[in-house]
Amino acid sequence: MKFKDLELSNCYAPPPAPSLPALPITSWLLLPQRVTVEVRVAQVASGNYLFLQQHTHPTFHALRSLDQQMRLCYAHPSCPALPAPVEVGVICAGQMPEGAWWRAQVMRYHQDSRExxxxxxxxxxxxxxxxxxxxxxxxxxxxxxxxxxxxxxxxLACLPEEEEFSASAKAALEELTQGASLLAQVTDFHTSGIPLVQLWRKEGSEVVSVNQALVERGFCSWINAP
Structure with missing residues (x-):
């Protein structure tokens, strides 16, 4: 009260937190280019398109703990919902069967259907x-x-008489990779920016190319890089 001109506002107040975190490229655990690494298949999307995890990477062991923490956190109904309209690229938590919650990125929002x-x-x-x-x-x-x-x-390319990879090709890829010890190497990038990889399956002391095995079994065609 005595020093009326003294500024007493808190200069150490933290800046307001962003409402929703975005997704910087550094957040991804990227596959190294031209380096062979151990991987396992998280999901097969089609006969030539899949999702890999680097299960020997030092950060991978923390995923199970994160899953448990998210399950406990989002079991409470008071957790804030994602506000609409939602921004593309935002990271959120998505509910899975049996009470699990996975980290998810928003790719598109349909305002009319709220999907x-x-x-x-x-x-x-x-x-x-x-x-x-x-x-x-x-x-x-x-x-x-x-x-x-x-x-x-x-x-790899789909067979000449087909417009896309068949369900049989997907099933064959799942069979070749399920529970297998795998090696992957990024050799190039698709025009979409998605890495192109060579994938190998370890069978005892031998290493078998998964890419070539799909061709040899007649599920797709082999194309050479331009």
Missing amino acids: VEVRYVDYGGYDTVRIESLRQIRSDFVSLPFQGSEVILDN
């Missing part, structure tokens, strides 16, 4: 869900790099 297309950033795959089923994500839940790598098998 959101999301990509699951750790376990791969796309889905369309109601916006009411999504929740805002806690800032500490985005500190772990996103573990799912979206890839396309290099040198």
